Amino acid sequence: MGDSGRIANANADDARPSQSQSRSESWWDAVVVGAGVAGSAVAFALGKQGRRVLVVERDLSMPERIVGELLQPGGVRKLNELGLSDAVEGIDAQEIYGYAMFRDGKTTCIKYPVEDLDEPIAGRSFHNGRFVQKLREAVRSVPSVTLREGTARRFLGPDASVPWKDGDPICGIVYKTGEHEREERASLTIVCDGMHSNLRPSLFPSEPKIEKPSFFVGILLRDCTLPFPNHGHVVLADPSPILFYPVSSEEVRCLIDIRAAKLPSVASGALRDHLENVIAPQVPMSLRAAFLASVRDGSTLKSMQNKSMPAEVYYNPGGLMLGDAFNMRHPLTGGGMTVALHDSKLLCDMLQTLDNFEDGFETAKATSAFHTQRKPWAATINTLANALYKVFCRTGEKWSDEMQSACFDYLSLGGIYSTGPISLLSGLNPRPFVLIAHFFMVAIYGIGRLLRPFPTPKSIALGVQLLMGACAIIVPIIRAEGIRAVFMPCLVRKPKQAKAEVTATKKTK
Numbered sequence: 001m002g003d004s005g006r007i008a009n010a011n012a013d014d015a016r017p018s019q020s021q022s023r024s025e026s027w028w029d030a031v032v033v034g035a036g037v038a039g040s041a042v043a044f045a046l047g048k049q050g051r052r053v054l055v056v057e058r059d060l061s062m063p064e065r066i067v068g069e070l071l072q073p074g075g076v077r078k079l080n081e082l083g084l085s086d087a088v089e090g091i092d093a094q095e096i097y098g099y100a101m102f103r104d105g106k107t108t109c110i111k112y113p114v115e116d117l118d119e120p121i122a123g124r125s126f127h128n129g130r131f132v133q134k135l136r137e138a139v140r141s142v143p144s145v146t147l148r149e150g151t152a153r154r155f156l157g158p159d160a161s162v163p164w165k166d167g168d169p170i171c172g173i174v175y176k177t178g179e180h181e182r183e184e185r186a187s188l189t190i191v192c193d194g195m196h197s198n199l200r201p202s203l204f205p206s207e208p209k210i211e212k213p214s215f216f217v218g219i220l221l222r223d224c225t226l227p228f229p230n231h232g233h234v235v236l237a238d239p240s241p242i243l244f245y246p247v248s249s250e251e252v253r254c255l256i257d258i259r260a261a262k263l264p265s266v267a268s269g270a271l272r273d274h275l276e277n278v279i280a281p282q283v284p285m286s287l288r289a290a291f292l293a294s295v296r297d298g299s300t301l302k303s304m305q306n307k308s309m310p311a312e313v314y315y316n317p318g319g320l321m322l323g324d325a326f327n328m329r330h331p332l333t334g335g336g337m338t339v340a341l342h343d344s345k346l347l348c349d350m351l352q353t354l355d356n357f358e359d360g361f362e363t364a365k366a367t368s369a370f371h372t373q374r375k376p377w378a379a380t381i382n383t384l385a386n387a388l389y390k391v392f393c394r395t396g397e398k399w400s401d402e403m404q405s406a407c408f409d410y411l412s413l414g415g416i417y418s419t420g421p422i423s424l425l426s427g428l429n430p431r432p433f434v435l436i437a438h439f440f441m442v443a444i445y446g447i448g449r450l451l452r453p454f455p456t457p458k459s460i461a462l463g464v465q466l467l468m469g470a471c472a473i474i475v476p477i478i479r480a481e482g483i484r485a486v487f488m489p490c491l492v493r494k495p496k497q498a499k500a501e502v503t504a505t506k507k508t509k
Helices: 019-021 037-049 073-081 128-139 271-284 284-295 336-351 360-366 370-392 400-414 416-425 432-450 457-481 483-487 498-508
Strands: 027-033 054-058 092-096 099-101 108-112 123-125 143-150 151-155 173-177 181-189 213-220 232-237 243-245 251-256 302-308 319-321
Touching: 027 037, 027 108, 027 173, 037 054, 037 128, 037 143, 037 336, 054 181, 073 123, 073 151, 073 336, 092 243, 099 416, 108 400, 108 416, 123 302, 128 143, 151 181, 173 498, 181 360, 213 284, 251 284, 271 284, 336 360, 336 370, 370 432, 370 457, 370 483, 400 416, 400 432, 400 457, 416 432, 432 457, 432 483, 457 483
Parallel strands: 027 054, 027 181, 054 143, 099 232, 181 319
Antiparallel strands: 092 123, 099 108, 151 173, 173 181, 213 251, 213 302, 232 243, 243 251
8 A cells, every 4th residue: 555656647738727717716726635734734834835725623612632632842843843832832731841751660761862952842732623723723814814713525636517526637526504505716725524524535546554462541630649740650561551641731641542443331330340340450559649640530531442443555637645544553653733734844845946836747746755754754654653553552462462561672772772762762863764774673682581580482483473463563564654655765756747747738838
């Protein structure tokens, strides 16, 4: 999937509005579908370039989510570069300096490697809804950007009287507001309507493969102090991890990962029994009383399905995708918003070279390198999240337990053994070769421990299982992202645009 791509063989000039349309107030430079993190960021940046932008969001009330609450330092840096640094001000956001990890009575703390940066930077954690509303306030402050509530239903093609079909240039959207449908035509349509995207199925011949590895159950803890203030906390519990991090000066978010095809029933009390009897005994003692109080109260309990989806490379005149509609990874490492902000900044920088987006072919040409330029950066964060989740889950197999133990002890060594991996997780230095190097260094470290003080047939067999298990974890994830695209983006073949080029050449002669 990761290396696949397609481009609509459509007349590029069909995507260009007529002279009267381009002068009409009803024709936007861009329509952005979705006003979450990615949608708000790209709309703000395009508005600051002087573009006329319409943003259509299905629900403009404050979101209530249990993820999207921790922005890594790399994401904070992109937020600043986009001119949106105020979005984390005035919402009681907490600075995050690193992570604490707990496993079988042992504890280690890993700091973000920010000492050598020109301008030291910390991560930020907050209530997602407050952050998103601040982003939307920033969008509203740009005179050339309009924000409306509505649900996108379908795309518009060059001829409004003919329904858009796969392969046609995208020239805007039809969206529903109240009981009425409205058409909004635009030179560029950017789809950012989240993991439950209405428009994604229209863009691909077949729905991209979406994995559903687990659920998150989220609660809020009050009247408690984290063992390591201003740090994320990861408890390597059995069978899967538990996360803690501050979301305000008085609240701590707890996310319990549950690996199951179906979540235990809330109505029958099965979920509460699981949290009290299986999870609570594994929670650090200093947080256990607050954890149990929140579980028994139940008023802050929420759940969500975790999803993972590699980015499908998509080319179509007049259409682009960003955010969770385009690419998802397990939320364990909090990398989603960092990827979304990086992609938004990259895309807007590419579009800044254009006077306007009226020529669909020229717009597609200006952004043709978007997928290859984002891939190594985004794929590193995606792969780290999905691989770490597999390592941090206990399967009952001896090699898996050894791999997790080796990972914990490897990070506890400090120095390059912790700064390398945490620089990847933080989004400050997401390089795929560094990720692969450290992943297999963990495996080799684990094998080396098994063979000390001298190898035995049993330890050798376990070491082989560990190495094979490590390969079984990382190789499918990298393959899904696209091996060439991740490690050798310069070798990725650009999609053929022959028909569009010929047409455009004839028109200019």
